[in-house]
Amino acid sequence: MTQTAPSRIPLVDYLVLDPEPHLVAQECTNCGARYFDHRDACAGCFEDEFSPVDVPPTGEVTAFTIVSYAPPGVDAPFVGAIVDCGGTPVRANLRDVEPTPEQVTLGMKVALTTYSLGTDSAGTEAIGFGFAPA
Numbered sequence: 001m002t003q004t005a006p007s008r009i010p011l012v013d014y015l016v017l018d019p020e021p022h023l024v025a026q027e028c029t030n031c032g033a034r035y036f037d038h039r040d041a042c043a044g045c046f047e048d049e050f051s052p053v054d055v056p057p058t059g060e061v062t063a064f065t066i067v068s069y070a071p072p073g074v075d076a077p078f079v080g081a082i083v084d085c086g087g088t089p090v091r092a093n094l095r096d097v098e099p100t101p102e103q104v105t106l107g108m109k110v111a112l113t114t115y116s117l118g119t120d121s122a123g124t125e126a127i128g129f130g131f132a133p134a
Contacts, residue, residue, distance in 0.1 A: 011117060011128045013037065021114045021129065022057050025088055026050040034088045057112040058134055059085035064106070066099045079104050083131050085112075096132040109134040 010017055014024050014036045025034040030047040034055075041048045063082040070076035079094040081104075095113055097103050110131035117126040 007123065008125045008127050011126055015114070015127070015129050017114070017127060020057070021112060023055040023085070023088075023090065023112065023129070024052050025055050027053040036090075055088045055090065056086035059083040059090065059110060059131070061094070061104065061106055061108040061110060061131075062089070064094070064104055066101070066104070081110075081131065083110055090131075093130045094132065095130040 008017055016022050016024055023036070025036055026039060027034045027050060028042040028045060028047055029049040029051055031042060031045040033042050033044040034053065035043075035050070039050060042050075060083065061081050062084045065080050066077050067080055068077045070078070077099040079097065079099045081092060081094050083090045083092060094104060094110065095115065111134040112129060113132045114127050114129050117128045119125045
């Protein structure tokens with residue numbers, strides 16, 4: 001009997017897992033604005049043509065908040081941040097860092113990280129992403 005490796009699927013369409021995890025933005029072919037997920041038109045220039053572009057997997061924190069209260073099933077506190085990845089702003093949670101103002105700073109260097117969100121009964125593993133100190 002041949003055993004197959006369990007499959008892994010990204011939580012969001014713009015997370016690519018192989019060969020190395022990275023994000024892919026949709027870039028407006030007219031003005032260069034970048035977006036995640038589907039767009040019918042660019043918010044900057046109203047054009048409707050986009051092309052996929054890889055986003056650097058490293059960046060720096062440009063804004064953050066420490067979330068103290070969350071819905072049931074979500075561990076709190078945690079850090080929600082905006083990370084500048086080579087000019088592309090990415091909204092994500094920070095991982096592997098204490099959620100305190102002493103540990104998280106503006107300009108902090110971070111790198112993309114992935115993690116398991118769980119596996120279903122068929123063996124398919126859902127993969128999420130965040131950023132961790134570089």
